Amino acid sequence: MEFRLLGSIEAFTGATTIDVGHARQRGVLAALLVDAGDVVRTDQLVERVWGTRPPQRAQPTLYSYLSRLRRVLTSPSGAPLLHRRAGGYQLAVDRSAVDLHRFRDLCARARSTSDDEAAADLLGAALDLWRGNAFADLDTPFFNLQRHAAAQERLAAKLDRCDVRLRLGHHGELLAELLTRAEAHPLDERAAGQYMLALFRSGRAGDALAQYRLTRRRLKEELGADPGAALQQLHERMIAADPALHATGPPAAPPAPPVATARQLPAPPAVLIGRARELADLDRVAGTGGAAGEAMGIAAIGGTGGIGKTWLALHWAHRNLDRFPDGQLYVDLRGFDAAGAPVPASAALHGFLEALRVAPGEIPADLPGRTALYRSLVAGRRMLILLDNAHSTAQVEPLLPGSASCMVLITGRRQLTGLVTAFGAQPVTLHALPSTEGLELLVHHLGGRRAAREPEAASALVTHCAGLPLATSIVAARARVQPDLPLAVLADELGDRSARLDALDTDDLNANLRAVFSSSYRALDPDLALLFGLLGDAPGPDVGLPAAAELTGWPAARTRVALRRLVAAYLLQEHTPGRYRMHDLVRLYAAERCAHEQPAAVVDAARQRLSAWCTATAVAADRLLSPQRTPITTGPPPPAVSAVPVADAAAAMAWFEAEHRCLLALHRDAVEHGRHAEAWWLAWALDTFHWRRGRLHERAAMLEATVPATAALRDPATAALNHRLLGRAYVPLGRHDRALHHLRQAMRGYEAAGDPGGQAQTELNLALAWEHTGEHRQALTHAQRSLRLRAALGNPAREAEALNAVGWYHARIGNHEEAAEYCRRALTLCRELGFLEGEAYTSDSLGYVAHHSGRLADAAGHYADALRLRRELGDTYEEADTLAHLGDVYRAQGRTGDAADAWRAALALYEAQHRSRDAATVAGKLLDTAGRPPAPGQSSA
Structure with missing residues (x-):
């Protein structure tokens, strides 16, 4: 079997084409073939095939594609080649069966041989595998990146093959190809050099020199840079009519001019805590350049002021001095200096040239002249150039050497995207230190004994410094100059957010946090x-x-x-x-x-726009989660400036997940500043989300904080609704007294307002409260009261809810026939109304009734229906209970494996929701079934 990725996606058995389906299914095949023989995780497949915006049912759709591929991709014996593995899928084919991998293998073999004839043949065979653009017709970020990488590999193979053929003396045959490539890649100096060499060897020295001038002009116009050292040297040798250029084989490099050894690095930092990953990144960059690679190693170390960019660069540089025996150049470009303007590139070059022992009178006056001389002097030398505190790409470009033997470290507070694009610089971004490493840094500065005397204060200082090394160093310096000052006093000072930046001020502009941030802000x-x-x-x-x-x-x-x-x-x-x-x-x-x-008016208007948008969107999103929920009527929420960005229940749940912490903060702000209506709307709108995601403590805390706001609105119905929701929130938390207190408050409010619908819902919540204490007959009484009220109100959805509740409590006291009758009536109503939440609850009730009536198959069916609906609703809280009940039914049926799977899935949800009692119960069932506790990391199915 053969697979093709270098063009359209195709598969063959011998000469027979295999139908691998439509474009999306071919994308699944291609995503597996990129890592042929290896396991590709399911989430990776989804991302590769659909990108960052997969459809709602991406995984089921993916499984259907994989199933079809499994049927058509088989070995000669008929065995499937596509296998389900732990966490993903494996296409068990040899990489040599995939043209992309075969291309790479042929190129690697060509580059490892010293036989030019063999290398030319191998590269020719590799290039013959291409039939067009790789991964044709596939358009996702993953495939676009793969296509770009493969195209670069193809170009490199073509250039390698031209180098080999030039060494073999085929310059005349190559002229047309090299001209076409030089025009297609006008900034590629290697392509230009090959074309120039072919022209020169064909007796067209003038055309070769003209091509150099054209390339130099293009580089200057597009990148603001001169040609690199290799192309400049080729040009100079052509001017000198070097006879060695006519010989086959690679042109011999001219001897490099003597360069004085410069040692300009400042002293290394006293300590560098952490940063192991970033140091490894710099090691990798160093490994791609210098004598071992074809491109200069450039690392652009970025991050906010005070994050430790210079410390990292100097630490790595001193640790790797042996890599750069020909010297190190350093300049502080003062791109964000608190006390001065950025250093011009021309001035920085003047310093470099002086360090390289160029006499002052011989240093060119203009920037291009200085750049050219600097690059000539460091060409071929193994040197490190550290450009500290860079302001922009334009400031840095003239300071880049033209030689791949050098490495450049650049630090700065801006992403130097131009360097990444034009010169292949590798970005190394620094983030805040983790708390453990922040504490290690503080202890290093303070000494272990002092930190150990006040461990809580030391931990608080680390928290207030938020992983910023400069802030930690400033705090430690203050403590060191005041050895008798308790750390707790310093921690209290930093604990006041309004004064924290004052506590981090010093007289030294370079060690003053405000000054550091200010220099970035001023830009x-x-x-x-x-x-x-x-x-x-x-x-x-x-x-x-x-x-x-x-x-x-x-x-x-x-x-x-x-x-x-x-x-x-x-x-x-x-x-x-x-x-x-x-x-x-x-x-x-x-x-x-x-x-x-x-201006205060500008800030106030911004807050109002954000508040209006968040509140209106939250209310609209909640309506999508629970369409049957009775709307509140305390006036409309503030109108949002732009359209509500949620389309369906899944999008609404995703929006709440993304914005949850911001909505909590906005609610706290509304409560603190007396925006009572906004506080109430947010609390109401988040209630469904909190319940379905099992965020019970957050739910209760938010509603409790809203009680004063609803009282201030002077609307009894609103205050009653908040009390009812709060009472309902306390029930699953086991706060029975608090639940009854608020539910009774709600009942009194609804009675005073003459609201029978509110009374009916409160009766249902009271039933739930008594159920949690084991008083099922008392619960049934409240449910029956709710049903009588609901039947008279003409609200079928709420009546269905009450019917199910009456049925459920009949079941809990053993009246299974009555229970089944009420629940069947509820289920019929729910399905007629499309009331998915009610249908899920009722299916769960019918599962319980069937289980306890000995009808195990019916019970499994009802619980399976409930589980499907819970997942469709995103109701992970109730999903956990349904899984636990389904596991009980499976065990009663003797299906111990299925039971264990259901319990493990329930256990994972219980643990995620911090429901320790429920988790312990299910874990005990797993222990009874397996004879041993579940292994760590296996609590999910």
């Missing part, structure tokens, strides 16, 4: 400064694009660009796709700048 244009300040002022730990657009009042496209520019300035982090957050101390500084520099 922002007014729009970015406004967004930066508003983000610092906004409640919540992070922000999504729609919310940021509401803050600014700008269109989404303009806001997105501004967010990306703040990310590029390392003042913001895109910690997950589409969501942005600030470092805690940067956020304090942003809020401070907002308060001092933005």
